[in-house]
Amino acid sequence: MTDTPMVIREPQFGQLKTVLAKLRTDAAAQVTFLVDKNGQSIAVQGDVGNLDTTSLASLAAGNVAATGGMAQLVGEKEFPTLSHEGEHENIYICVIGRALLIVVFDDQASLGLVKLRVKQASREFAQIFAEINSQANESTDDESLFAEITDEDIDSLFK
């Protein structure tokens, strides 16, 4: 299951962004961010500025994978949440099925508030991801596009 392609379509993408935006406001966070467990960025909301979201996604996935490995060594299935507190900036990460929810916040917000809001939003995200998974095998016109990819299309990427 985890290795079937994750396919996000317009309606679910919009729903994910809406929940991310609400969470960002409710938690007084700077950035709220969804990535998949393999480090691919799914959606982001907030004041990204100079934040390198691609690198953040990859490092967060590596972080969760490493702590997940440690969890198994001590007999736990996983550690579902991680928090990193800095002098000014903080990061909270929560595992939601195949995805990771990342919240970047500063001293205007508190970890307790972020945890509470993330818990509330997690249920909504879980529902949307359940819908995404259930539609993973439905084909659309767009998917037939992939079947029509020619060798020339692929070669053109390397010119």
Next chain:
Amino acid sequence: MTFINYASREINCKIVYYGPGLCGKTTNLQYIYDSTAPTSKGKLISLATETDRTLFFDFMPLELGTVRGFKTRFHLYTVPGQVFYDASRKLILKGVDGVVFVADSQEERMDANIESLYNLEENLQAHGHDLMKLPYVLQLNKRDLPTAIPAADLAAELQRKGEPVHEAVAATGVGVFDTLKSVAKQVLTELRKS
């Protein structure tokens, strides 16, 4: 695991460079990074020890262009080659779409190549992948060294399924992009099939 976002019209794929310690995995990525236009690449992240040995992984995102209106992004990862980092290697293979095995051509590294290849097959199996079915390329690196085994002999020993074999000198860039193209093409061809 390919990630397709229809809303933003993006395809993201994950390619992992695997191989024994000091075979040149990071050097491959460094060369790709140095030779790519800034608009096509993100930052090269290296989680390395103080002596520049890969501790967890190196990572760089690379945008190749558009196919049928979809932006194609490849996320390139290396694994730590040293034997005792096996737990980390296994984690990085999660969700992989294509693998490049970087072999060290030096005679004295032959056993390390074989051990690493065996380790790759084992770790792929742990994630439910079969090397025989996965987009895969064999790179014979360090062809410029005097102790390099003849390429045909090395390939005969390490080739698993008739995969493409590329001779390389990653430090100077020889064969680096040929290897990348070769695995990327297989990944996209696989996407077409699915």
